[in-house]
Amino acid sequence: MAIFERRSKVLGAAAGVVLVSVTLAGQAPASHGKPLPRTAWGDPDLQGIWSIATITPFERPATLAGKPVLTEEEAAELEKQTLKTSNQDRRDGAGTDVDLARAYNDFWWDRGTKVVSTRQTSLVVDPPDGRVPAFTVEGQKRATARAARGYDSWEDRSLWERCITRGLPMIPGPYNNNYQILQTPGYVVILHEMIHDARIIPLDGRPHISPAIRQWFGDSRGRWEGNTLVVDTKHFTDKVSFRGSTEDLHLIERFTRTDASTVRYEFTIDDPKTFTKKWTAAIPMTNTDEQIFEYACHEGNYGMVNLLKGARVLEQSK
Amino acid sequence: MRIRIRGAIVAGGAALALAVLSVAVIPTAGQAPATYKAPRSPFKDGKPDLNGIWQANNSANWDVQGHAARQGPVLELGAAFSIPAGLGVVEGNDIPYQPWAAAKKKENAANWLTLDPEIKCYMPGIPRATYMPYPFQIVQTPTHILMAYEFASASRTIYMNSKDESPADTWMGWSLGRWEGDTLVIDVTSFNDQTWFDRAGNFHSEALHVVERYTPVSRDVLQYEVTIEDPKVFTRPWKMSMPLYRRVENNAQLLEYKCVEFVEELMYGHLRKKK
Numbered sequence: 001m002a003i004f005e006r007r008s009k010v011l012g013a014a015a016g017v018v019l020v021s022v023t024l025a026g027q028a029p030a031s032h033g034k035p036l037p038r039t040a041w042g043d044p045d046l047q048g049i050w051s052i053a054t055i056t057p058f059e060r061p062a063t064l065a066g067k068p069v070l071t072e073e074e075a076a077e078l079e080k081q082t083l084k085t086s087n088q089d090r091r092d093g094a095g096t097d098v099d100l101a102r103a104y105n106d107f108w109w110d111r112g113t114k115v116v117s118t119r120q121t122s123l124v125v126d127p128p129d130g131r132v133p134a135f136t137v138e139g140q141k142r143a144t145a146r147a148a149r150g151y152d153s154w155e156d157r158s159l160w161e162r163c164i165t166r167g168l169p170m171i172p173g174p175y176n177n178n179y180q181i182l183q184t185p186g187y188v189v190i191l192h193e194m195i196h197d198a199r200i201i202p203l204d205g206r207p208h209i210s211p212a213i214r215q216w217f218g219d220s221r222g223r224w225e226g227n228t229l230v231v232d233t234k235h236f237t238d239k240v241s242f243r244g245s246t247e248d249l250h251l252i253e254r255f256t257r258t259d260a261s262t263v264r265y266e267f268t269i270d271d272p273k274t275f276t277k278k279w280t281a282a283i284p285m286t287n288t289d290e291q292i293f294e295y296a297c298h299e300g301n302y303g304m305v306n307l308l309k310g311a312r313v314l315e316q317s318k
Numbered sequence: 319m320r321i322r323i324r325g326a327i328v329a330g331g332a333a334l335a336l337a338v339l340s341v342a343v344i345p346t347a348g349q350a351p352a353t354y355k356a357p358r359s360p361f362k363d364g365k366p367d368l369n370g371i372w373q374a375n376n377s378a379n380w381d382v383q384g385h386a387a388r389q390g391p392v393l394e395l396g397a398a399f400s401i402p403a404g405l406g407v408v409e410g411n412d413i414p415y416q417p418w419a420a421a422k423k424k425e426n427a428a429n430w431l432t433l434d435p436e437i438k439c440y441m442p443g444i445p446r447a448t449y450m451p452y453p454f455q456i457v458q459t460p461t462h463i464l465m466a467y468e469f470a471s472a473s474r475t476i477y478m479n480s481k482d483e484s485p486a487d488t489w490m491g492w493s494l495g496r497w498e499g500d501t502l503v504i505d506v507t508s509f510n511d512q513t514w515f516d517r518a519g520n521f522h523s524e525a526l527h528v529v530e531r532y533t534p535v536s537r538d539v540l541q542y543e544v545t546i547e548d549p550k551v552f553t554r555p556w557k558m559s560m561p562l563y564r565r566v567e568n569n570a571q572l573l574e575y576k577c578v579e580f581v582e583e584l585m586y587g588h589l590r591k592k593k
Contacts, residue, residue: 040362047459152591154582164578165471180475182457182464184369185360189457189464191473196441198466198473200455200572215574239579292475294488298578299440299512308589315591 036227036257039183044227046181046188046257049292050285052170052265053112053177055082058281060122060130068130070119079114086111110175117262117284123171125266126280132243139274143244151311154304159240161304163297165216166194167240168233168251169267172283179285180292181255181263188222188229195297201231208234214247216240229255245271261287356500356534363460366500366534370456371565371572374449374542377404381518382558384411391431407449409557413520419551426519435513438585439577441472441489443513444506444528445544445558453565455572463495463502468575476504484508487524502532515546523550538564 037045055078060068070078088102088109116123122130135143149156160166170179176194183189190199201222209219214237222231231253238247250270258264263285270278356366377385384406390399415423426433436442442450452468463476476495484492484507491506506528514521531543540562547555 041360153589154586162578162582164576180462182459182462184457184459187369187457189466191464191475195471196473197471198455198457198464200457200466202571206569209569209571209573213573216576217574291482293485294441294474294490296441296489299489304586305589308586312589312591 034259037260041185043183043185043224044229044257045183046229046255046263047183048287049178049180049290050263051112051177051288051290052172052179052283052285053110054114054116054123054172054283055079055086055112056116056120056123056172058123058171059132060124064121065129067121068128070115070121072119075115075119083113108175110177112172112177117286118282120282123281123283124279125282126268127277133275133277133279135244136272136274136276139244142246142274146241146244151307154308157304157307159216161307163195163301163304165197165240166192167242168217169242169253169269169281170265170283171281176295178288178290178292188231191292193292194295196295211235214238218249218251227256231255242269244274245269246273248273255285258284354534354536356537359458359460361458361460365458365460365497366502367458368456368463368502368532368534368540369458371453371570372456372540372562373453373565374451374560374562376407376449376560377402378407378449378558378560379446379451379516380404382406382408382516382520383413383518385518407558407560409559412556414553414556416551416553419521423519423521426514426521428519430517430519433519434517436517437581439470439581440512441470442467443489443509444474444491444493445530445546446513446515447472447490448530448542448544448562449560452575453570453572466572468572470575470577489513491526491528498531500534502530504528504530504532506530521551522546522548525550532562535561538566540564 039045039047086109088105090102091099093099120130124130124132127133151157154162166173170190170192173194178193180191180193181188182191186202186204188201188203190201191197192199197217199217199220201220203222203224205223206221208221211234213219214235216237216239218233218236220231220233222229224230233251233253234249236245236247236249242249242251248271252268252270254264254266256264256266264282265285266280266282268278268280269275356368359365359367359369380401381404385401385404387403388401390401392399413423431437436446436450441447447454447465447467447469450467450469454465454467457464457466461478463478464473465476466473472490474490474493476493478495480494482494487508487510489510489512492508493504493506495502495504497503507526509522509524509526509528511522511524511526525548527547529545529547531541533541533543535541541559542562543557543559545555545557546552
């Protein structure tokens, strides 16, 4: 990801200039010269409603090995192809399982239609091959155990199916990809539309809460490094896992407003019990004029009832 | 977006003028006494700063009306989880139910354990979320005010000076806010009929219309006043009021009370695979 690294360095240099200019004008110059917005008390302003919907894959497909960035033409072609293959409004093959799986037609999906603005070929940017590093031996054991889970009880199902949380970090999903950032002095708040989680991040330098308190969202502390909001999150409960991570996960997130309509979101996964090395993904968050609405999930979780009931009926019929 | 912000500033100017008038000339019930002037918002919009972590300290969640202490529903829990007495927070202590609704309230109370949505960890609705025994945090900006509740990670956004309508019924309501002097007034509509007011079976229909008033009366106290209107259930609007206290601990922060996992056995246990 040579291009990416170079860009971050340019941004980093701009951040150095900012510190000086804040005191003079209260506004920070962006890398392209336009002032970036600032709050009334002088922090970089990240506020707004942001979407992370994208068709860019999380990991780089084997077919794009060695190619970190698409050309404009390649990006346009990928968008065209993806829309075609993911089209759930097709009605060919009526009566087959493939067609039955399109019962959620395109009205219900909100995966986005574009690759990310950087045209990177994967959201994973480090390691440079765009792939999540290998599991440790222990991590692999846990992954195998996870894959074997069935339908004996709700505990076998994902936290999302159980309507507990979609968790951290923020990654594009098939729908409800909108997040609202609000700021007050001493806090940055990220409202996740799904499942109405308001993540309140103190910036006042207070220490983390006791490690005896483990949480689904861990415990987050933020700070400004130049124009970048850096958020450290620790103390996850062992009941939550991101791609196999343990309760020892240290999540580092970086938010940088790169222009009026973009916040660059980057997260690093540091969990030596699970991954053989640290790894990082980067997702541009794009400003949207959509609103955040109430996402009631557990309140109408007929899916869980029907899924378990179905499994019990299947057992009876065996 | 830019248009909306400009609108808010203009409206803010008008409200500021109104604030001066109302404090100086016509202080009404529930508004701040002229002697207390809350700190102003860091957004420099002239509004009082309500940011903070707040919590009620009463037994309204057990029963918004006055009630004596009584034994709890689980024998084994004895004195630890019995029901504390309370003076009540309803003005006049009378909830003006229509006759059919009074009967339903009694039925709700008699079947509390099976009917109260709190027991299933459903989002509690407004005003109940305000006086449950958990803190909530106000995150105030000029255009959006977020109220984040510890219970069930429920949250709601209050749109300031907006006339947008909710596209659907909701658990936490659709909140439109405005400033009347130093009082934050929130008009809440578009509820479903699934939430209750307390553990005593007090309820409403989807016609519920709630008007909340948050007034800073000292550095660490908001006076909360709420008017309940529901022509399908009550014969007239009625009011509740109570102070909300700031959580003043230096390290105060909302923790998680993600209660879904506490109710799964209760709700789905009968569907677990038999060993």
